[in-house]
Amino acid sequence: MNDLHTTDVAIVGAGPAGLALAAALAQAGLRCTVLEQNSAESLVAPPEDGRDIALTHRARAILERLGHWDRLPADEIAPLKRALVRNGASPLVLPFDGQADGHEALGFLVPNHRLREAAYAAAAATPGVEIVGDARVTALQRDEQAATVRLADGRAWRAPLVVAADSRFSTTRRLGGIGAHMLDFGRTCIVVRMRHEEDHENTAHECFRYGNTLAILPMAGRQSSAVVTLKSDQAPEWMALSDEAFALRVEEHFDRRLGRMDVAAPRHAYPLVAAYATRFVGPRFALVGDAAVGMHPVTAHGYNFGLYGVEVLARELARAARDRRDLGDAAVLAGYEREHRMRTLPIYLGTNAIVRLFTDDTPPAKLVRGAVLKAASVAAPLRTLIARQLTGGVRRSAPA
Numbered sequence: 545m546n547d548l549h550t551t552d553v554a555i556v557g558a559g560p561a562g563l564a565l566a567a568a569l570a571q572a573g574l575r576c577t578v579l580e581q582n583s584a585e586s587l588v589a590p591p592e593d594g595r596d597i598a599l600t601h602r603a604r605a606i607l608e609r610l611g612h613w614d615r616l617p618a619d620e621i622a623p624l625k626r627a628l629v630r631n632g633a634s635p636l637v638l639p640f641d642g643q644a645d646g647h648e649a650l651g652f653l654v655p656n657h658r659l660r661e662a663a664y665a666a667a668a669a670t671p672g673v674e675i676v677g678d679a680r681v682t683a684l685q686r687d688e689q690a691a692t693v694r695l696a697d698g699r700a701w702r703a704p705l706v707v708a709a710d711s712r713f714s715t716t717r718r719l720g721g722i723g724a725h726m727l728d729f730g731r732t733c734i735v736v737r738m739r740h741e742e743d744h745e746n747t748a749h750e751c752f753r754y755g756n757t758l759a760i761l762p763m764a765g766r767q768s769s770a771v772v773t774l775k776s777d778q779a780p781e782w783m784a785l786s787d788e789a790f791a792l793r794v795e796e797h798f799d800r801r802l803g804r805m806d807v808a809a810p811r812h813a814y815p816l817v818a819a820y821a822t823r824f825v826g827p828r829f830a831l832v833g834d835a836a837v838g839m840h841p842v843t844a845h846g847y848n849f850g851l852y853g854v855e856v857l858a859r860e861l862a863r864a865a866r867d868r869r870d871l872g873d874a875a876v877l878a879g880y881e882r883e884h885r886m887r888t889l890p891i892y893l894g895t896n897a898i899v900r901l902f903t904d905d906t907p908p909a910k911l912v913r914g915a916v917l918k919a920a921s922v923a924a925p926l927r928t929l930i931a932r933q934l935t936g937g938v939r940r941s942a943p944a
């Protein structure tokens with residue numbers, strides 16, 4: 545097979561970021577082709593993957609504009625009203641809520657497979673979007689006029705611009721000659737949906753214990769997503785536990801705040817590696833989603849950043865198309881690079897610093913952990929700043 549196709553933008557990867565970009569560009573009148581290594585059937589109804597994604601108000605607004613939000617099952621969206629942070633056995637609890645920005649909720653929790661399902665359905669229903677399954681990109685070439693991506697099976701797509709949305713371990717990023725700062729935390733997070741006796745009151749708990757971290761994130765109904773982060777060499781033992789033994793451990797580590805807990809779905813393990821691309825754009829080339837910024841999940845920014853990036857890149861490309869400019873022009877892409885880097889870099893670095901501090905169990909680090917939480921608990925402006933990051937910085941004006 546050696547057929548050559550053409551499109552306005554070729555997007556590599558039909559994850560939630562690639563599909564969101566496709567819908568956004570098609571809304572702006574551009575033709576785009578999404579090339580995905582997995583089969584098209586696997587995208588239609590992705591299986592539960594254990595991830596429960598915390599979305600900000602800003603991310604929700606973007607999903608609404610893209611037509612994803614209305615496709616999410618309403619009874620699987622859980623508002624996140626409060627977040628409580630605990631440190632070791634300390635009685636000090638650091639609370640966050642969305643009130644500072646006039647919101648009743650900090651954000652919303654949605655199962656990742658539902659987001660992926662909605663992203664596929666919306667993109668597939670948008671005229672101008674072509675989604676090609678069984679399409680593994682293995683080569684990228686660029687010349688003055690266009691960029692060409694080639695698949696393992698010989699098919700090729702030529703476009704003024706190629707966008708890599710193929711995960712934090714992006715092959716296309718490497719093919720495009722862009723490096724990334726990769727940070728392997730040596731930790732793995734195990735995620736699983738659990739049922740429990742008591743009402744979670746839409747409150748998330750982040751418990752920085754000694755030895756491991758436990759997050760309990762409220763899902764719809766009397767269910768929560770349990771996220772256990774631990775040294776990677778300990779993960780196999782936790783994964784091998786029976787459901788009953790696993791549930792008992794989580795219940796005990798959580799001091800039975802939700803009463804009896806039961807495992808309600810298969811467990812999934814994710815090794816934690818953060819990635820930050822050295823550049824987000826190159827000649828006729830751009831990165832979105834985790835391929836640009838792959839976050840540690842503790843501050844729940846990953847897909848939110850993916851959506852913010854999609855919004856900015858789509859805006860720049862729509863403007864270029866209106867002005868009949870070349871979509872791969874360096875000046876067109878520069879605006880995206882500047883804005884997305886400014887928005888994400890401080891939080892990427894801050895998140896990694898928090899992770900390092902709160903997973904360091906040496907006595908000096910324990911002291912600093914306590915001092916940091918104590919300072920944050922008395923410094924209301926600092927808490928407001930953090931809460932604003934969690935809501936996405938969208939202020940809701942007071943009703944007239």
Ligand SMILES: Cc1cc2nc3c(=O)[nH]c(=O)nc-3n(C[C@H](O)[C@H](O)[C@H](O)COP(=O)(O)OP(=O)(O)OC[C@H]3O[C@@H](n4cnc5c(N)ncnc54)[C@H](O)[C@@H]3O)c2cc1C
Nearest residue numbers: 557559560561581598681710711833834844845846847848
């Ligand atoms: C445990 C956990 C919890 C998380 N919690 C949150 C949260 O609370 N809030 C939040 O905002 N984010 C969260 N995230 C992050 C979020 O899941 C990611 O940011 C998001 O899924 C990334 O989407 P993506 O489309 O960029 O990449 P991916 O979902 O990785 O998709 C990449 C796609 O590219 C395809 N692909 C790869 N290589 C090729 C190739 N060569 N050719 C063709 N296709 C290819 C893959 O098959 C895949 O479909 C969490 C992540 C984890 C692991």
